[in-house]
Amino acid sequence: MKILQLRPGDSSTAEIDANQTSQQSIIVNDGPVESYLTEDLGPLSPVTRLYGQIWTGGPNVVIRYYEARPPDGEPLPICAVARLGRGGLLKRPGPRPGSAVLEFSRAGIYIVDAFR
Numbered sequence: 001m002k003i004l005q006l007r008p009g010d011s012s013t014a015e016i017d018a019n020q021t022s023q024q025s026i027i028v029n030d031g032p033v034e035s036y037l038t039e040d041l042g043p044l045s046p047v048t049r050l051y052g053q054i055w056t057g058g059p060n061v062v063i064r065y066y067e068a069r070p071p072d073g074e075p076l077p078i079c080a081v082a083r084l085g086r087g088g089l090l091k092r093p094g095p096r097p098g099s100a101v102l103e104f105s106r107a108g109i110y111i112v113d114a115f116r
Contacts, residue, residue: 006111010111011110014035014050017035026101026104030057031098047071048068061089080109082109
């Protein structure tokens with residue numbers, strides 16, 4: 001994170017699923033996710049792709065990001081999570097096990113120092 005000059009608490013917004021953009025609600029599944037920034041995050045410009053993992057078990061959906069790919073650069077390791085405001089990503093039950101419905105297609109992306 002030092003290379004990118006990002007610190008815990010730095011934030012931006014992103015489309016959670018690059019395949020389900022600008023929708024009222026989206027269905028997410030346990031497993032890998034490709035998101036993209038809609039605003040700058042330090043030196044990372046909008047449309048930078050974020051790669052991570054989704055977990056739908058529990059009261060909230062959890063999304064952790066491990067890699068950023070700027071549109072004109074090499075992949076970079078990051079440590080970030082998706083949230084709505086100060087809380088988690090509230091969900092409704094999805095159509096199948098391992099899925100959930102999120103009310104919004106966008107979320108806040110927050111840099112963290114470690115996953116807990």
